[in-house]
Amino acid sequence: MKDAFGIPQSLLVLGGTSEIALATARRLIARRTRTVWLAGRPTPALEAAASELRALGADVRTVAFDALDPDSHEVALGKVFAEGDIDMALLAFGILGDQAHDERDPAGAVRVAQTNYTGAVSAGLVTASALQAQGHGSLVVLSSVAGERARRANFIYGSSKAGLDAFAQGLGDALHGTGVHVMVVRPGFVRSKMTAGLPQAPWATTPEAVATAVELGLRRRSEAVWVPGLLRVVMSALRHMPRTVFRRLPL
Amino acid sequence: MSADIVSVTGWGRTAPTAARLIRPRTYEEAAAAVRNCGARGGIPRGLGRAYGDAAQNAGGAVFDMTGLDRVHVIDAGSGIVLCDAGVSLHRLMEVLLPLGWFVPVTPGTRYVTVGGAIGADIHGRNHHVSGSFSRHVLSLELLTADGEVRTVGRGTPLFDATTGGMGLTGVILTATVQLQRVETSLMSVDTERARDLDDLMARLTATDHRYRYSVAWIDLLARGTATGRAVLTRGDHAPLEALPNVARARRRPLAFRPARLPAAPAFLPEGLLSRTTVGLFNELWYRKAPRARTGELQRISTFFHPLDGVPHWNRIYGRHGFVQYQFVVGHGQEDAVRRIVRRISERRCPSFLAVLKRFGDADPGWLSFPVPGWTLALDIPAGLPGLGAFLDELDEEVASAGGRVYLAKDSRLRPELLAAMYPRLDDFRALRAELDPRAVFTSDLSRRLAL
Numbered sequence: 153m154k155d156a157f158g159i160p161q162s163l164l165v166l167g168g169t170s171e172i173a174l175a176t177a178r179r180l181i182a183r184r185t186r187t188v189w190l191a192g193r194p195t196p197a198l199e200a201a202a203s204e205l206r207a208l209g210a211d212v213r214t215v216a217f218d219a220l221d222p223d224s225h226e227v228a229l230g231k232v233f234a235e236g237d238i239d240m241a242l243l244a245f246g247i248l249g250d251q252a253h254d255e256r257d258p259a260g261a262v263r264v265a266q267t268n269y270t271g272a273v274s275a276g277l278v279t280a281s282a283l284q285a286q287g288h289g290s291l292v293v294l295s296s297v298a299g300e301r302a303r304r305a306n307f308i309y310g311s312s313k314a315g316l317d318a319f320a321q322g323l324g325d326a327l328h329g330t331g332v333h334v335m336v337v338r339p340g341f342v343r344s345k346m347t348a349g350l351p352q353a354p355w356a357t358t359p360e361a362v363a364t365a366v367e368l369g370l371r372r373r374s375e376a377v378w379v380p381g382l383l384r385v386v387m388s389a390l391r392h393m394p395r396t397v398f399r400r401l402p403l
Numbered sequence: 404m405s406a407d408i409v410s411v412t413g414w415g416r417t418a419p420t421a422a423r424l425i426r427p428r429t430y431e432e433a434a435a436a437v438r439n440c441g442a443r444g445g446i447p448r449g450l451g452r453a454y455g456d457a458a459q460n461a462g463g464a465v466f467d468m469t470g471l472d473r474v475h476v477i478d479a480g481s482g483i484v485l486c487d488a489g490v491s492l493h494r495l496m497e498v499l500l501p502l503g504w505f506v507p508v509t510p511g512t513r514y515v516t517v518g519g520a521i522g523a524d525i526h527g528r529n530h531h532v533s534g535s536f537s538r539h540v541l542s543l544e545l546l547t548a549d550g551e552v553r554t555v556g557r558g559t560p561l562f563d564a565t566t567g568g569m570g571l572t573g574v575i576l577t578a579t580v581q582l583q584r585v586e587t588s589l590m591s592v593d594t595e596r597a598r599d600l601d602d603l604m605a606r607l608t609a610t611d612h613r614y615r616y617s618v619a620w621i622d623l624l625a626r627g628t629a630t631g632r633a634v635l636t637r638g639d640h641a642p643l644e645a646l647p648n649v650a651r652a653r654r655r656p657l658a659f660r661p662a663r664l665p666a667a668p669a670f671l672p673e674g675l676l677s678r679t680t681v682g683l684f685n686e687l688w689y690r691k692a693p694r695a696r697t698g699e700l701q702r703i704s705t706f707f708h709p710l711d712g713v714p715h716w717n718r719i720y721g722r723h724g725f726v727q728y729q730f731v732v733g734h735g736q737e738d739a740v741r742r743i744v745r746r747i748s749e750r751r752c753p754s755f756l757a758v759l760k761r762f763g764d765a766d767p768g769w770l771s772f773p774v775p776g777w778t779l780a781l782d783i784p785a786g787l788p789g790l791g792a793f794l795d796e797l798d799e800e801v802a803s804a805g806g807r808v809y810l811a812k813d814s815r816l817r818p819e820l821l822a823a824m825y826p827r828l829d830d831f832r833a834l835r836a837e838l839d840p841r842a843v844f845t846s847d848l849s850r851r852l853a854l
Contacts, residue, residue, distance in 0.1 A: 153456065153851035156417035156726050156814035157791040161851065183791060184817070237461075237850065287443070287462025288420035288847070329410055331421030331461055372723060372786065 153239060153288065158370030159184040160239030160290065164232055166217060166275050167245025168192035169201050171344040172294060175359035176242060176366050181210045183367075189232050191217035192245070219245045219271030220263070225278045233282040240290045240370070241279045243272055243320075246313075248346050251306050261308045268312035273319055280323055280332065287331040292366060293320040295338045297378070300387045303403045324375055335369050337362065338387075339379040353403075355380055411465055414717050415454040416724030417785050417814050420461035420847055426470045430552065430576055433466065437574060437843060438550040440464040444845035447574040449516030450491060453523060454727040455814030456847035457569050463845060466574060468518055474498055475577065482582035483541065488518025488575040493711075496703070500659040504582040505640065505703075507539035513661075513708050518575040523811035524567035524771040528616040528707070531763035535773050537566030538766050539581045546574040548839035564834045567768030569810055571835060571844045571854060585640040587656040590616070590706040592638035593697045596689065600631025600744055604737060604777070607635070607761050615639040616706070619759045622685040623747050623781060624678065631744045633759065634692040641700055661704035666714035673721040676784055681753035688755075710756075720784050726814055728794055729780035731762060731773060732806035739804035740777045743797055747781065750793060757781035769827035770854075772809045780812070791815060810848065818852045828854075 154160050161184055165173045168190025177188055188205055192198045194216045202212045217228045232238065249264035276293065283289035298306055299313030317336055324334030339362045341353035362379045369377040378384040390398065412419045425445070427433035437445060443463030450469060451458060459465060468489040476485040479502045484495065492506050493513035499505065508520070508527045515525065520536045521543065533539070542556045545565060553573075555562045565572045593614070597603035603619055611617045614637035621633040643656055710716050717725070732739045740759075747754070758780050762773045783790060798820055801808060807824035808816055822828050831854070835842075848854065 153420075153461070153847045154418050155791065155851065156415065156455065156724070156785050158418070159791060161818075285462060287422055287460075288418075329421070330408070331410060331419065371791075 153237070154290070154370070155184060158290070158373060159367070160370075161185060162187040162189075162237060162239045164189040164191065164229075164238045164241040164279070166191045166241065166243045166279070167219070168214060169195070169197045170244035170246075170294070171346070172339070172342060172359045172362045173242050173244035174201055174204070176363040177205055177210075178208060179360075179363040179367055180240075181205060181208045186211055187236070188212045189215055189238070191215045191228065191232070193218055217275075219267045219275065222271060222274035225274050229275065229278050229282065233286075237286050238283065238289055240292060241283065243276055243279070243291065243293045245271065246294065248306075249309050251308055254308050264308050265312045265315075268309070269315040269319075272316050276319065276323060280327060280334075283332045284327060284330045289331075290333045290335060290370060291320075291323070292335045292337060292369075295320065295336050297338050297340045297383050297387050300338065301391050301398070304399070305403060321375075333373055335366075335374055336376045337366060337369070337379065338376065338383070340383045355383055355386070411448075411459040412724070413453050413455045413457065413459065413814065414451060415726055415785070415814055416717060416720070416722070417726065418456055418847070420456070420459050422460045422463055422465040424465050424467055426467040428470045430471070430546070433468075433471065433546055433574055433576065434550045434552070436464065436466055437546055437548065440843060444843045446844060446846040447488075447518060447522070447570045449489065449519035450514045452512055452515045452519065454812040456851060457523070457811055458519075459847045460845055461847055461850075468516060468574065471576065477502065479504070482584060483579060484582060485577060485579045486517060487577055488516060488521070488543075490517050491515065492517070492520065496659055499582060500585070500588050500657050503585060503657060505585045507581060507583050508533060508536045509707050511708060512711050513704075514711060517578050517580065518570075521566055521575055521578060522568060522570045524766065524768045524773075525811070526762070526773045528618045528760065530773055531611055531617065531761050532615050533583075534764060535566075535766045535768070535771060537768050537771065540566065541579040541581055543578040544576045545572065546576050548573065548841065548843035552576060560830075560834060561838070563767045563769050564831055566766065567771030568831065569770065569848060569854070570846065571849055572838060573844060585657075586643040587641045587646060588659050588703055589641040589646065589656075590638050590701045590703060591641040591645050592636055592699045592701045592706055594693050594699065595635050595695045596692055597633045597635060599629060600633075600741060603631055603633040603635070603759065604740070607759070611637070611761055617760065620688070621744070621757045621759045621779070622689050623744065623752060623754045623757045624682045624685050625689075626748055630748050631741075632689060634689060636706070638701070638706065645698070645700070659703065661702065661708070662712060664713050667716055667718040669715075669718065671718055671721055673723065673786065675719055675721065676753050676755065678751050678753045681755045684755050720782075721786070723784065723786040725782050726785050726790065726794070727780065727782050727812040728797070729778060729809040729812045730797070730801040730806050731776050731778040731809075732801060732804040733774060733776035736776065736804040736806065739800060739806070740779065743779065743800055746797065752781070752783050752787065752790075754781040754783050769831045770810060770825055772807065772811070774807070776806070780809075810852075813848070816852060821852050821854075
C-alpha cells in the first residue's frame with residue numbers, strides 16, 4: 153500500500169531498462185519500496201538493472217514484456233498482478249527513433265508509433281484494469297514535452313507521445329473515483345543514453361530530476377508533472393504561438 | 404443494505420482507496436456481508452476518525468457500522484450500558500449524562516463509535532487513572548470470519564486480540580461497558596503554564612495523580628529556552644456543590660448541549676497552516692492561558708472536545724491532508740522525549756495540535772497502544788517537504804527507546820519496525836491465521852504493515 157505521502161511499497165516498471173524508471177526506482181527504494189518488477193525484453197541489460205536495484209535492498213523480479221506484442225500483455229502483466237498488489241506502475245518504455253531516417257522509412261516510423269503509442273495503450277489498459285480491481289494504485293506515464301506541440305525536428309516521436317499523453321489524460325479521467333491515480337510526466341530534454349549524441353535542448357534535465365518530480369507528484373497526487381516545472385509555462389507559450397512563427401523557431 | 408463503490412480515506416485525508424461501502428442495518432445483514440465480501444475481504448468502519456488507513460480496504464468491502472446504533476440496555480443503578488458497536492460516544496453522552504453517568508474514556512472527539520473505541524483501544528486524558536477503553540468493556544459480541552457471532556469475555560485471547568486489534572479479528576456488534584458516575588455535566592479545571600519542557604514534565608510527574616483528567620498542550624514551534632513550553636489543563640467532573648447557587652446550572656446540573664459552529668468549507672486553499680500562522684496561533688494560545696487558575700467550570704465539550712465544535716475541521720489542512728504522529732516511550736526515557744521535541748521544534752513543523760501526556764498502566768490488548776510512560780501526539784500537514792524521511796528518523800528514535808507509535812493514527816510507519824514496537828504481534832498474527840485463515844478481515848493498514 154502507498155503511505156500517506158504516496159510512496160509505494162511495490163513498483164512495476166514497464167520498460168525495465170529505462171534510465172528515468174531506474175532513477176525513480178532507486179529513489180523510491182530509498183524510501184519505502186520493497187518489491188520491484190522490471191518488465192522488459194529479456195536482455196542482459198534488464199538483468200543488470202535488476203541486480204543493481206537488488207543491491208539497494210529491494211526484492212526485484214523481472215518479467216518478459218514486449219511493447220510491440222500487445223497480444224501478450226494481458227498474460228505477462230496478469231502474472232505480475234497475480235503475485236500481489238502493485239502500488240505503482242511506471243509506464244516508461246519508449247523509443248526516440250531517427251527522425252531523418254524514419255521519414256524515408258515508414259516502417260521505422262511505424263515502429264516508433266507502435267512502441268510509444270499503441271504498445272502503451274495496450275499495456276496501459278491492461279494495467280489500469282488490474283489496478284482498478286485492487287482499488288488503489290498509481291499509474292505513472294512517461295510522456296514528453298515533445299507531445300505538447302509537434303516540432304519539425306522530431307514530429308514522429310512527438311506525435312506518438314502526443315497520442316500517449318492524450319490517452320493517459322483520458323484514462324485518468326475514466327479512473328477518477330476508482331481509487332486509481334494516473335499521473336502524466338512530461339520531461340523536457342533528458343540527458344540519458346536515449347538522447348546520447350543529440351544536441352542538448354534548453355532546460356535539459358536528468359533522470360534523477362525526473363525521479364524527484366515523480367516522488368513529489370505522488371505525494372501531491374498530481375495529474376500532470378512537468379520537469380523542470382518551468383516547462384509548463386514555456387510549453388504553454390509555444391503551444392499558443394502562431395504556426396508561421398513556430399515553424400521558424402530554431403527548435 | 405446498500406453498497407456503493409466509494410473513495411475512502413481516514414481523518415487525515417491521505418492515501419484514498421476505493422471500496423464497496425456496505426451499510427448493514429441488522430446483525431443478519433452484517434453476517435451476510437461478511438460471508439459474501441469477496442476475495443479482497445472487508446473491514447468494519449465507524450465514524451472514520453482513525454487518521455490513517457485503518458478503516459479502508461482497497462478493492463474490497465468496508466462495513467459502515469453506524470447503521471447499527473441502538474442503545475439496548477442501561478442499568479442506571481450500577482452504570483452499565485449494553486449497546487451496538489455503531490453507537491457514538493456523543494450519543495452515549497446524550498443518553499447517559501441525564502442519568503448521572505459518563506463514558507469511562509473519551510478521546511479528543513466524541514464522534515467515535517464504541518466499536519472503533521474498542522478496535523483502537525482508545526485512551527483519553529484519564530489514562531493515568533482509568534486506563535484505556537477496553538478496561539471498562541465487560542464483554543462484547545464479535546462477528547467473526549465464519550459469519551458466526553461469538554460472545555467474547557474479558558481475559559480471553561480473543562478479547563485481548565480484539566481490543567486494539569483494529570477490526571482485524573472481526574466485526575464488533577455489541578458491547579457491554581461499565582460507566583463513570585458523575586454528579587454534573589461540568590468539569591472543574593485547573594490551568595497552568597509550563598515555561599519549557601523540563602518544567603512541564605516535572606509538573607506532570609509531581610501532580611498528575613491529583614487529577615482524574617490531565618493533558619498538556621505543547622508549543623512545538625517554540626525554540627531556545629522556551630522549547631516545549633506548554634499549557635496544562637487538568638481537572639475532574641465538578642461535584643454538585645461546586646456549582647454556583649444562583650446559576651441555572653444548579654437546576655439542570657446534568658444538561659448536555661454542546662455548541663457547534665458551521666462546518667469548515669469543503670475546499671480550502673493549501674498552506675493555511677504555515678509556520679507563520681501556526682507560530683502566531685501558538686504564541687496567542689500560550690499567552691492567553693492563565694499562568695495558574697484553579698476550579699474553573701468548563702463544559703464537557705470545551706474541556707474534552709474543543710475541535711468537535713467545528714465539523715470537518717480536518718479540511719483546514721487542504722486537499723493533501725495531514726499526518727498525525729503519536730508515540731509513547733516508557734518512564735525513564737525522558738531524554739528520548741526531549742530529543743524528539745527538540746528535533747521537531749528545530750525542524751519548525753507547523754503543528755498546533757500537539758499534546759503531551761503521561762500514561763498509566765497498560766491494558767492487556769496485544770496491539771493496544773498505551774504503555775506506562777510519555778506520549779506525544781502532533782498533527783503535521785502531509786505536504787511538508789521531507790516529512791516522510793523525518794518521521795522515519797523519529798520512529799528509529801522511538802523504537803530504540805523501546806517505544807511505539809499508535810496504529811489508529813498511523814499512515815506511514817516502516818513495516819520492519821512494527822514487531823519491535825508491538826512484542827505480541829506474532830501472537831496476533833497467529834490468532835488471525837487460525838480464526839480467519841482466508842484473511843476475510845483485511846484493511847489497507849493490515850496490508851501496509853502485514854499485520
